Amino acid sequence: MKCLKKDAKLTRFTSTLRKHLTNIKGNLLRWFKDYLSGRFQRVTVHGVTSQPLPVLSGVPQGSILGPILFLIYVNDLPDSVSQDTAVSMFADDTKCHRAVRNPQDREILQSDLNNITNWCQDWRMDSNKSKCGVLQFTRCLQPTINQYTLADIPVKPLTCVKDLGVSITKDMKWNQHVQDLSSKANKCWVLSREQRPAFTIKEFEKYCT
Secondary structure (H helix, E strand, O other): OOOHHHHHHHHHHHHHHHOOOOOHHHHHHHHHHHHOOOOOOOOEEEEEEOOEEEOOOOOOOOOOOOHHHHHHHHHOHHHHHOOOOOOEEEEEEEEEEOOOOOOOHHHHHHHHHHHHHHHOOOOOOOOOOOHHHEEEEOOOOOOOOOOEEEOOOEOOOEEEEEEEOOEEEEOOOHHHHHHHHHHHHHHHHHHHHHHHOOOHHHHHHHHHH
8 A cells, every 4th residue: 555645544444444344333433443543663773773653554564454454445446447347356466357359348448447547546556567467368360469558657568477376378378387386396306305404394395385
């Protein structure tokens, strides 16, 4: 939630709670507002502690409620796109996909991307444009390459993307995924041979997972 101002955050969070969880009101709603406001943070380096500074955005890191509050905050993002465009979300990872059969579909998808950009601007959330990309699936031998933008910045075309540990390529084949798994397994095998006496079982499992 970069650049998310305190007042905007609390107003947004209160409205989304009322919209999606109608039973949250009164003292419970005020408890959530108090939980998110009036927070401070400081750092200690080499025994020297900085002055506390107010935390004006985000949710408490490492908290149990943090992921839930974030999901509530972004819950209506899919409502900003058109009917035939789907939005898939996992934590802070968002994918927007649509079947593009003609130039009109391309324009609609670009419009949806513009709406997502506007949603992010309205609710003070920055999209990481350097990590955004376009992966196009097609059976055409000479496909039309469509160019899309986010906030007037071109979105780079991709040939492969990793989604929840699975390597997905534009030709929808498993070659890249199998190659990645084989490479990782080979590294673990070499490590088990060379460093086995120095590693505990838990450390080895952590490295190879």
